[in-house]
Amino acid sequence: MSRPGVPAVGDRVVDAVVRGVRDDDIQAMALVLRDPNPIHFDLAAVARAGLGDRAVNQGGSTMAYVADHVVAWAGGRRALRSIDCSFRGSVSAGDDVEVGAVVTSVEQVADGAEVELEVWADVVGGRRAIAGVARVVLAGESA
Amino acid sequence: MTIPIEAMRDEIGGRRLPGGTITVEPHEAFIADRALRSTVEDPADAHPTWFVIASLRCLGITVEELCALAHQGPDDTLLFGRCRIDQREPLRVGGTYEAAATIREVATRSMRDGTRLDSVEVEVVLHGGTESRVEAGSVTSVYLFKRGDR
Numbered sequence: 001m002s003r004p005g006v007p008a009v010g011d012r013v014v015d016a017v018v019r020g021v022r023d024d025d026i027q028a029m030a031l032v033l034r035d036p037n038p039i040h041f042d043l044a045a046v047a048r049a050g051l052g053d054r055a056v057n058q059g060g061s062t063m064a065y066v067a068d069h070v071v072a073w074a075g076g077r078r079a080l081r082s083i084d085c086s087f088r089g090s091v092s093a094g095d096d097v098e099v100g101a102v103v104t105s106v107e108q109v110a111d112g113a114e115v116e117l118e119v120w121a122d123v124v125g126g127r128r129a130i131a132g133v134a135r136v137v138l139a140g141e142s143a
Numbered sequence: 144m145t146i147p148i149e150a151m152r153d154e155i156g157g158r159r160l161p162g163g164t165i166t167v168e169p170h171e172a173f174i175a176d177r178a179l180r181s182t183v184e185d186p187a188d189a190h191p192t193w194f195v196i197a198s199l200r201c202l203g204i205t206v207e208e209l210c211a212l213a214h215q216g217p218d219d220t221l222l223f224g225r226c227r228i229d230q231r232e233p234l235r236v237g238g239t240y241e242a243a244a245t246i247r248e249v250a251t252r253s254m255r256d257g258t259r260l261d262s263v264e265v266e267v268v269l270h271g272g273t274e275s276r277v278e279a280g281s282v283t284s285v286y287l288f289k290r291g292d293r
Contacts, residue, residue, distance in 0.1 A: 018180050025178035032175050034200050059223045060199075064179040064192035067228070077188040077233045084227035 004073060006113045006141045007103045013117065014069045014101035017124065023093045026055050033058060054092040062091050062129050066119050069099045074115070074136035081114065085132030089123065096124035101134065108143040145290045146214040148251040148261060155212050155263070160244035161203025162267075167193055172236045188233035195226060197234070198267040198282035201242030209286065212246075213263050218291020224262060225285040232279045240271035240279060247283070259290040 007013055023041075030040045038045035039056040046056060063085045071077045091097055101117040108114075114137050121130040146154075167189045175181075181190055202209065210221055234240065248264040268281045 025180075028174055028178040032171050032178070033196055036206075060192055060195040060226065061179055063195070063226060064181075064190065067191040068179065068181050068183060071191065072182045077183060077185055077191060080191050080228075080230045080233075082227065082229045083191065084225070086225045087223050 004075065004138065006106060006138060006143060007115060009103050009105060011103045012100065013073050013103060014066075014099060014119070016069050016099045018065050018097040018099065021057050021091060021093050021095050021097065023055050026057055026061070026093060029058050029061050033060065051090060052092060054094055057091040057093070057095070059087045059090075059130075062087075062097065062121050063132075065097055065099050066101075066121050066130060066132070067134070070101055070117060070119060070134050070136060073101070074138060079136040079138065081135040081137055083119070083132060083134040085119070085130045087130060089127045089129045091121070091123055091129050095126070097129070098122045098124050104133075106143045109137060112137045112139040113141040113143040114138075145216065145219075145259065145261075148249065151214060151261070152249040155246050156249045158212075158246045160246065160265070162242045162244045163201035163203050164239060164241050165197045165201050166239040167234050167236050169236050187236055189236050189238075191228055191230060191233070193234045194228045194230065194269065194280055194282045195284075197240060197242055197269055198244075198265075198284055201240075201267060201269075202244045202265065209263070209265070210288075213261065213286070213288050215288055216291060220289040220291070222287040222289060223284070224287040225283075227283040228280065229282075230280040232277070234269070234279055238271060240269045241276070243268045243270075254289075261288040261290065262286070263288070 101119045105116040117134045251261045269279045
């Protein structure tokens with residue numbers, strides 16, 4: 001996996017779209033998470049909860065899209081130090097999700113350059129689903 | 144009637160939950176990578192979301208039992224408010240981890256429409272993956288209880 005050079009504050013380093021969240025994937029994650037909440041697989045329960053007519057993606061899964069694109073940019077999963085997200089809106093099956101990250105600070109640490117990022121996930125054509133902050137270390141780089 | 148926040152704080156703030164153990168099974172890591180549309184191919188280091196998976200699977204109580212601890216009423220709505228992963232080391236595919244779970248902060252605030260919104264913060268710390276049983280990281284989750292009776 002290629003590693004990025006050290007970015008500058010204000011650089012947008014992640015700009016990606018996850019196309020068409022799939023029912024099958026939401027159901028697979030319900031099993032992996034041991035998540036019994038029926039809004040992820042039972043459309044009658046979704047309707048009863050007033051959440052529309054499509055299965056609702058797990059908040060952790062939408063957060064995972066963000067984490068994945070951040071570590072892909074940073075050179076791998078080992079680069080992640082932290083990610084802190086607040087959940088502001090739901091993502092449903094069929095939605096496209098735009099994932100973004102902008103550099104807010106760069107500091108030298110013992111093992112490289114630590115980069116702080118403002119991160120988010122938006123439903124394309126809809127509202128913000130997730131907003132947060134991530135920190136990664138670009139190993140061996142100088143700030 | 145919703146429990147007063149001071150009483151709930153005294154009752155569950157700082158409470159240690161049973162915790163648990165999780166193994167990042169290779170087949171589940173493979174399935175999760177695809178379900179999460181991972182763009183990173185790494186057969187050794189697990190997707191960071193495995194911290195979240197571990198935090199849900201290793202509380203030692205069910206989400207329903209957590210709701211009961213927060214005195215969730217029939218008109219209250221549970222929301223997942225916030226999640227923070229602190230990763231010291233990626234979880235290893237095939238690795239086994241012990242989880243210690245603790246209820247940290249219990250707080251409340253009022254929404255614009257006057258609805259009471261209580262929050263319960265749960266921290267899960269993971270150790271293991273190697274023989275040295277070092278801390279791999281932690282997950283802090285904030286569960287929100289939107290109270291139906293103001």
